[in-house]
Amino acid sequence: MPRWGKRRDGPLPQPPRLAAKELLDGPILPTLLSLAWPNALAFSAGTLVAVAETSYIGRLGIEALAAMALVFPLVMLTISLSGAAMAGGVASAIARSLGAGHRERAENLVTHALLIAIFFGLVFMLGMLVGGRQLLEQLGGRGDVLAQATAYSRIYFGGAVLIWLVNVLAGVLRGTGNMKLPSLLIVNSAVIQIILGRTLGLGLGPVPQFGMPGVAMGSLIAATINIGAMCWYLFSGRGGIAPRLHGFRVQWALFADILKVGAVACLSPLQNALTNLVLAHLLAAFGTATLAAYGIGTRLEYVLATIAFSFGIGSVPIIGVAIGAGRIARARLVAWLTGLVAFTVIGAIAGAVALLPDPWISLFIRDTGAYAASRQFLRTVAPFYAFIALASAMYFSSQGAGNVVGPVLAQTARLVFIGLGGWYLLSQEATAESFFALTATSMILLGLLSCAAVAVTRWGPKTDAKR
Structure with missing residues (x-):
């Protein structure tokens, strides 16, 4: 039977992560620092992406820079809501279940978390595709600046489900105490995003210049690669818990456990x-x-x-x-x-x-x-x-x-x-x-x-x- 099928609760396997017992009984400061440094590395990579994007978008012209300044707050808000807020609710719910020894519940929480990510991703996608241009215009976009900001947002928010999935999956792994894998994948994503964003945005060799839509596409391709890596890790059982698909049924109490933290956050x-x-x-x-x-x-x-x-x-x-x-x-x-x-x-x-x-x-x-x-x-x-x-x-x-x-x-x-x-x-x-x-x-x-x-x-x- 596949590793994500039905099974009884039992001792957590020991993948390359901190086990629940170590989180519960380990010395606080060393444990905290061991979990913090991978995140610091990942966030530094995010800062590098922002600097690099500003650099090569500037080569597209002052209108492109202004367009990015217009749409960037909406991009950061999406990342903050899906990453720091909702993913935090996911990590909290999973960690509390593992601390109580309820592995089956933790695995069901993973599946419900993925459904939440898909739902909110679709809401953001439809909202921006229908009203994105009007919102950008209200924020001050005019002429070519508005056109380029709209072109970027249609690609980026057209893939909003991918942004929500990648951040919620990272929250799942963090809930088990695994900070290194999502952080390393964020660094990997940053490198891919810089390379693809520059290549698709400005063109290189046989690759034509797609402008702002190309920059947005680089972000989505990087997110897709990370989603694939994290799904393989979780569904193969290497993460200690895996999404439950066999015999899955919706449990509103599990949605509530995530949303009581994530939605308020x-x-x-x-x-x-x-x-x-x-x-x-x-x-x-x-x-x-x-x-x-x-x-x-x-x-x-x-x-x-x-x-x-x-x-x-x-x-x-x-x-x-x-x-x-x-x-x-x-x-x-x-x-x-x-x-x-x-x-x-x-x-x-x-x-x-x-x-x-x-x-x-x-x-x-x-x-x-x-x-x-x-x-x-x-x-x-x-x-x-x-x-x-x-x-x-x-x-x-x-x-x-x-x-x-x-x-x-x-x-x-x-x-x-x-x-x-x-x-x-x-x-x-x-x-x-x-x-x-x-x-x-x-x-x-x-x-x-x-x-x-x-x-x-x-x-x-x-x-x-x-x-």
Whole structure:
């Protein structure tokens, strides 16, 4: 009988990953770091893709660069929703089931996770194919810029199911404690995407130049290759759990177990995107130099966030297994230690940039006015990126525990704080430096409220033990 057929729960095989027992009983800090470093490598590869794409898209012309700037937030939102949010819910549910010793339930969760990925992928595909051009036009797209952004989005979002599948499959593997395989595949995908995106976008030898649609196609081909690799790994039984197809039946309780974390977690990237839009709108009133300074700051925040995500995602399976096994004290200790590590590491890097901002600024601009505004922004705001890292750690730790409502509400509080604070400062005709201070204060608020949410939220399964 195939390895993904019906079978009784039994001892987990020992594939090349951390076994559930190691996640449950191993020393916390070494285990966390062993799970974090592959993610850091993978996220670094993602940053490299963004830089490389900007480079060769620039060779297509300024309109192509503007088109990519228009569609990129929608691409990143899709990746965040499917990867950091929904995939986190998948990893949490699987880790909790394995921690409770319910392997059969974990395998059924994998199948339900794949159905969720297909459903949301189709929703994104149909939504963007029907209304994508109108949305891009509302975001400011005009003329050739709108045409190129639409051409890219039709290819990319036409394959949205692939993007959702690849990220959810990675979440499945992370739920078992296997961080290395999905991370290595992301690195592999980055290399393929850079090569194919450049080749199909600009043309090479007998390959014609497809422009922006070619760049999008490179992303989808890379995702397809990764899907094939992860499906082979899981269906062959090498992952320790495999999707159950034989005798499969839909169990709404399993959908609920994933979505109670994944669907709520989706609100976090949505609110983060809205927060950035509000801040950009407020700072745009002070001119191009100030807006450019904010853009340089957000680039730094993005880079530092990827490091913080590495620790946060690494905590999900450790906490999930501990929750499933009823080891609540260990789960909370992992959460606080993850927060401390993320706060310390990001705080040290961001603090160094605040003290010596010029090397970072010089990567992007030479304009004197923008340079001065960027120095002021980074010296005011950068030290407090540590609180963003702390909030990220609490967000992912809560995913592992299966209750992410608190950190999401902390994001809501930050958004409201910025909205009300920004309105007040505008009424007082405040300076740009006051808005910088508002931004920094909102980061402190987010970090502290996220910690408070973890401290007061009850952790511990109520129904996880039931299959």
